[in-house]
Every structure is written in structure tokens, then in C-alpha cells.
Amino acid sequence: MPRLDVDTVMSTIDRLLVGAMDEGQMQAAAEAMRQLFNGSKACFAGIGPHPDDWASYATDPDEALQERCTGELAPDFIEMGGTLRDIPYGAIYRDHEVFGAEALRNSRVWQEWMRPQDMFGGLACRLAGNGQAFWLFDVQRGRHQEGFDAEDAALLEKLYPVLRRVVELRRHIGRVTIQRDEARGALDRIAIGLAILDQDMRITYANEGADEILADPDGALRLRQGRLFARQPADQRQLRQLVEGALRSALDPLAHHQASMILHGEDGSHSLSACAMPAPPSPAQDQAAGQVLIALRRLETATNLVACARQLFDLTDTEAKFASALASGSSLTEAAEAQGVRISTARTHLARIFQKTNTRQQSQLVSLLRSAELPLRPR
Incomplete structure (x- = not known):
């Protein structure tokens, strides 16, 4: 392979790290690796015995072929994955050495999936696993290209720690994203407003109900530079006491504090009830910082x-x-x-x-x- 300069390799690593943090950039990361190895195709893939284990971030993906991969060819891919499972993580291997050149060429995977995509010689390594499922990176050379040599294998071996970290981050962030989106979707369906405040009354999260309440120009609450304020000065003092009491109760659950209040709108009517409680800290949050969850609910006229x-x-x-x-x-x-x-x-x-x-x-x-x-x- 042509000698690569440091800037090219570092630029590729930068693209990989961007892909680790943003799933939408993983295909671009695979493309950067394809170019680095002068390949015909490159792919980050998740393989396992169950469809939930499968994933693919490939260069120039063919949607019709991808559907076959997870459809009628799925048993063949699962069988191939079983063969790869014994290869140590980080060990660089070539497709034809693992499966046998003739057996690989006679397989349905090669005949119906690899050959149509000009994948005539692959260099790969396993990156990370969970039980029988694992991730791998694979780069291919086309029919009219020279095969991978020792320098290519050495480069992939040097990049392995970065590739492994990319996949681990992608898997972790993917799980967090799913959990976050599911939680937000559930909170948005609740018929009350929910907001999380820090010690300075800044909103760090608000569900759809809270957004609607805060958007009301005549409502009892409003935002100033990201901080929550009550429209009436007397309510603001009580709201601050409500938040401080919830923060204290997180440190001393037996301490008595006011838990709820009524907030008044522009015309002085009872428009909102507010209930405050300590919010559990996130794993990345300082335990001593403290946050408060406030539940907001519109009230009809108090006389009713x-x-x-x-x-x-x-x-x-x-x-x-x-x-x-x-x-x-x-x-x-x-x-x-x-x-x-x-x-x-x-x-x-x-x-x-x-x-x-x-x-x-x-x-x-x-x-x-x-x-x-x-x-x-x-x-």
C-alpha cells in the first residue's frame, strides 16, 4: 500500500471519534476507513444469533442487499459469525484464510452479497463482544485491486484500540439514547408539566407539558435567561423556598419542608399548583450538586x-x-x-x-x- 502520512491517519481517527458520538456519522467513519485502506467497501458490523444483535454501518450501503442480509441470508451470516467467534479480539484476519478460499467463493453470502458489491478480498478484526454477539470491522478490496499486504495488516492492528473504543462508545451511547428517548416520550404523555431545576433555578429538563405552561404569556411562571421565575413577587419567594426545601430533604429525608404551593397568574387567580421533590442525580452528576423535580398542573378557577x-x-x-x-x-x-x-x-x-x-x-x-x-x- 502507498505510504500514509500522519495527517491522513489522524484525520481518519477524528472521523471515527465523531462517529462514536453521533450515530449519523458512523457511515462517514466507515468511508474514511475505506479510503485509508484504499478499499472497495468498509463496514462496522454487529453479528449475533439474534436479530437484535445485528447492526451495520457500511460505505455506500445497498438497501436491497441489506434487506437480504437480515432476511433470507440471515442463517448464512449467523453461521459465518459462529466461525469468527473463536478469533481473539484484535487479531487481524483475512476472509479466505478463515473460511477457506474455495468454500468462501461457493457460499451464498459471497455469491449473492459480497460479489455484487465488489468484495473480493477482506481484511478484518473483531472489536468487542457481549456473549455470543460481537462487533467487527471489515474492509474489502475489489476484483481489480491488489490484495492486502503485511503493511495493511500492521496498520489495522495499530488502529484496533481506536476502533474498539469507537464501538464501545457507540453501543453505550446508543443504549443511553434509547433509554432517554423512551423516558422523554413517556413523560411527554403525562398530563402535567414536569421540570428539573438546579440549585440556581435553571431548568435542565422540561417535558412537553412544562414547555406549554412556560410558553403561556399570561401564565404564573416564566423564564429569564434559563431560570424559572414566578410572575408574582410573593410567589417567587415561596417558589425559592420550595426548591430549597426539596434540596434539603435530599440530604435529610426526615426534615420537614413545604412540598407544594399555588402560583398565581397575571390577574391574581389560582392558575398553577406546584409540587417539588428531590430529583435523583444522573451517573455523571455531582451527588452534592442536587436537582429538584417540580410537577406543575393547571388549575381551574379556585371557586370551582x-x-x-x-x-x-x-x-x-x-x-x-x-x-x-x-x-x-x-x-x-x-x-x-x-x-x-x-x-x-x-x-x-x-x-x-x-x-x-x-x-x-x-x-x-x-x-x-x-x-x-x-x-x-x-x-
Whole structure:
């Protein structure tokens, strides 16, 4: 092979590292390796006995052939993978040496997949594995090219640590991305706003519900340079105390602190309930830094206690009417008479209301409804 300069090799390594961090750049990384080895085709591939183990980042991918690879040719690829499984990681091998030149040329994989892509001689190495599944890098030379020589093998051997690291990063980041996207998708489906704040009230994450609340120009909350602010000054002081209390409770779970509050909009109406709790730190986060999860929920007009109770605690319409009557000063007997039900039925409704609102006494329920607080489950 022609003598390579250091800049060319380093440029290729840069492309590999970019691909490790961004899946969309892995094909470009494979192309950089193809050019480095003057090959006809290059590929990072995941092989294993189960389709979930399969992956491919190849130069100039042929979609029709890729479908055959994971379809009718899949058993042949699994069998080939079993042959490669005994090769040590980092050991450089040539296709024809492992499978036998004649056996390889007679195989369906070569006849129907490799030959149509001008893959007449391959140089490869296994990079990383998990059980029977593993990743490899493979570069091919075409029909009219010279085969790989000792210098090519030596270069691939030197690049092996970089290639292995690229695959390990890609696998790890891929798992994190899937978990992150699934989590965000689930949070976006929740009918309340969820936001994570740091100690300086900066938002580090907000789901779709929180984005909608913060985008309301007349709402009770707004952003200033990435920090969360309440529209009313009195609410801002209480919001800051809410966040500080949640941060303290992360260090001392038994410490008492205010867990929720009502935030007022431009016209002074009760527009949002906010409930704060410590957010678990991410693996990369300083444990001492601390973050707070705030749950935000729009409230209907505070005077409509039936709608408020229904919205906050998922009460049925009948349960909400009982709860509203009690919060307005009626006794259970009076509430039962107003609803036209027996006192025993009223007690059944009250028991369900206690369960849903996480209260035990009628006085606690009345206090809770009058302040429209969101209760936290006890630890």
C-alpha cells in the first residue's frame, strides 16, 4: 500500500471519534476507513444469533442487499459469525484464510452479497463482544485491486484500540439514547408539566407539558435567561423556598419542608399548583450538586372546588361534589342529604376520597382542598 502520512491517519481517527458520538456519522467513519485502506467497501458490523444483535454501518450501503442480509441470508451470516467467534479480539484476519478460499467463493453470502458489491478480498478484526454477539470491522478490496499486504495488516492492528473504543462508545451511547428517548416520550404523555431545576433555578429538563405552561404569556411562571421565575413577587419567594426545601430533604429525608404551593397568574387567580421533590442525580452528576423535580398542573378557577378536586385528585364527579361540600363547611350528613344518598353511602364516598387525597381525617381533607395543595406520598 502507498505510504500514509500522519495527517491522513489522524484525520481518519477524528472521523471515527465523531462517529462514536453521533450515530449519523458512523457511515462517514466507515468511508474514511475505506479510503485509508484504499478499499472497495468498509463496514462496522454487529453479528449475533439474534436479530437484535445485528447492526451495520457500511460505505455506500445497498438497501436491497441489506434487506437480504437480515432476511433470507440471515442463517448464512449467523453461521459465518459462529466461525469468527473463536478469533481473539484484535487479531487481524483475512476472509479466505478463515473460511477457506474455495468454500468462501461457493457460499451464498459471497455469491449473492459480497460479489455484487465488489468484495473480493477482506481484511478484518473483531472489536468487542457481549456473549455470543460481537462487533467487527471489515474492509474489502475489489476484483481489480491488489490484495492486502503485511503493511495493511500492521496498520489495522495499530488502529484496533481506536476502533474498539469507537464501538464501545457507540453501543453505550446508543443504549443511553434509547433509554432517554423512551423516558422523554413517556413523560411527554403525562398530563402535567414536569421540570428539573438546579440549585440556581435553571431548568435542565422540561417535558412537553412544562414547555406549554412556560410558553403561556399570561401564565404564573416564566423564564429569564434559563431560570424559572414566578410572575408574582410573593410567589417567587415561596417558589425559592420550595426548591430549597426539596434540596434539603435530599440530604435529610426526615426534615420537614413545604412540598407544594399555588402560583398565581397575571390577574391574581389560582392558575398553577406546584409540587417539588428531590430529583435523583444522573451517573455523571455531582451527588452534592442536587436537582429538584417540580410537577406543575393547571388549575381551574379556585371557586370551582368541584372541578379543582376532580382535576387534582382524579375524583369522580360524585366524590368531587362531596369533597366540595365538606370544604365549604357542610357536615357529612348535610352533604349526603344534598346528594340524596344514605349516610352509609356518603361514608363510602368519603373513604374513597381519603384514599385518593392521601388524607385520614375530614379536617385534613378540608384543609387540603381549601389550599388546593398536591400531597406527596409518604416515604
